[in-house]
Amino acid sequence: MKQTIQQALLQLLLTKPLRHISVKEITIEANIHRSTFYAYYSSKEMLYDSLIEDTLFELENAIQPTASITFAEIQKLYKERNRSLNEALSFLQHIEANELTYRVLLHDIQFQRQFAMVIHESMMLGDILPLIQAKHLAYGAIGLIEEWLQNKDKYTVEEIAHYLTRINIHALIDYENQKSLKASISSINKA
Numbered sequence: 001m002k003q004t005i006q007q008a009l010l011q012l013l014l015t016k017p018l019r020h021i022s023v024k025e026i027t028i029e030a031n032i033h034r035s036t037f038y039a040y041y042s043s044k045e046m047l048y049d050s051l052i053e054d055t056l057f058e059l060e061n062a063i064q065p066t067a068s069i070t071f072a073e074i075q076k077l078y079k080e081r082n083r084s085l086n087e088a089l090s091f092l093q094h095i096e097a098n099e100l101t102y103r104v105l106l107h108d109i110q111f112q113r114q115f116a117m118v119i120h121e122s123m124m125l126g127d128i129l130p131l132i133q134a135k136h137l138a139y140g141a142i143g144l145i146e147e148w149l150q151n152k153d154k155y156t157v158e159e160i161a162h163y164l165t166r167i168n169i170h171a172l173i174d175y176e177n178q179k180s181l182k183a184s185i186s187s188i189n190k191a
Contacts, residue, residue: 002040005030006051009044013104018048052111055101059118062094063087088168089161091119095145096157103149112142137171 008030012021023044027037041047095102105111116138141164148160 001032001036002050005032005037005040005047006054007100009047009051010100010104014100018044051101052105052108052114055098055105055111056114056118058098059091059094059115063091063118088164089158092145092148092157092161092164095149099149099152102145106142106146106149112139116142133171137168140167 005026008026009021011029012025021044023034023037026044026047027034030037037047041050106115116135119138119141120134144160144164144167148155
């Protein structure tokens with residue numbers, strides 16, 4: 001029942017913002033009684049927060065991060081330009097299976113921040129790259145996903161997984177150059 005109520009809210013959010021949606025509209029869309037709604041949620045805001053929480057939890061489970069990946073493995077992936085990380089593919093397959101949810105929630109800045117944090121914390125980038133670069137990649141992934149969801153007829157999930165992998169692997173390979181640049185800038189600033 002909880003999922004039915006959440007799906008009803010998502011349908012309504014396609015046409016108007018939460019502040020303009022009433023509990024009555026949600027119950028009509030879900031084809032339930034008002035008392036059923038209140039058995040699960042105390043308000044539409046609680047329903048919305050629950051939807052976000054459930055979505056992020058499912059996203060975390062969909063991303064199956066590599067326990068550890070060596071730099072040699074990263075270099076090998078970089079050379080195998082047609083190969084995607086399994087994590088990228090499973091992550092995007094989850095989004096594709098929950099397309100309506102992501103189409104609606106990715107317009108919410110709060111959700112975008114939480115989504116980016118899940119990507120940042122769950123993927124291997126968090127411990128390898130500096131925080132600012134890992135966040136840049138996480139937000140870039142959000143832009144890529146939004147574009148893909150708006151143009152599903154142009155790109156397959158496999159193509160998007162490939163793009164996402166290439167972007168992330170390139171960032172990891174290029175990191176050594178960035179460390180050298182940072183050292184150069186530091187020495188210039190000291191001079």
